[in-house]
Amino acid sequence: MPLPRAGETYADLRGEGRRLRVAWHTERDVVVLSLWRDNVCTGTFQLTADDVADLVDVLGAGRDASYTAALGARRAARSS
Numbered sequence: 001m002p003l004p005r006a007g008e009t010y011a012d013l014r015g016e017g018r019r020l021r022v023a024w025h026t027e028r029d030v031v032v033l034s035l036w037r038d039n040v041c042t043g044t045f046q047l048t049a050d051d052v053a054d055l056v057d058v059l060g061a062g063r064d065a066s067y068t069a070a071l072g073a074r075r076a077a078r079s080s
Contacts, residue, residue: 009036 017038024031026079031052034044047055 007021007023009022010020013075017036019036021034021036021041023034029049031047031049032044033047035042043069
């Protein structure tokens, strides 16, 4: 199935043909997150467009916390 115009895929760090596909379905006002192994969809999750901002906030907060922790570890390593 071709990826809708508004979407993207992301490779899993484990490799093995695993990918996350993110596809906007504007006709239904949802984002579909699907897990793929090679060319086989192994699971889907439909997220309402209203919930997308919350998911982005959670991902951003996790990213920020990770960067802050990494920066602190680098500073601690330099000062020892």
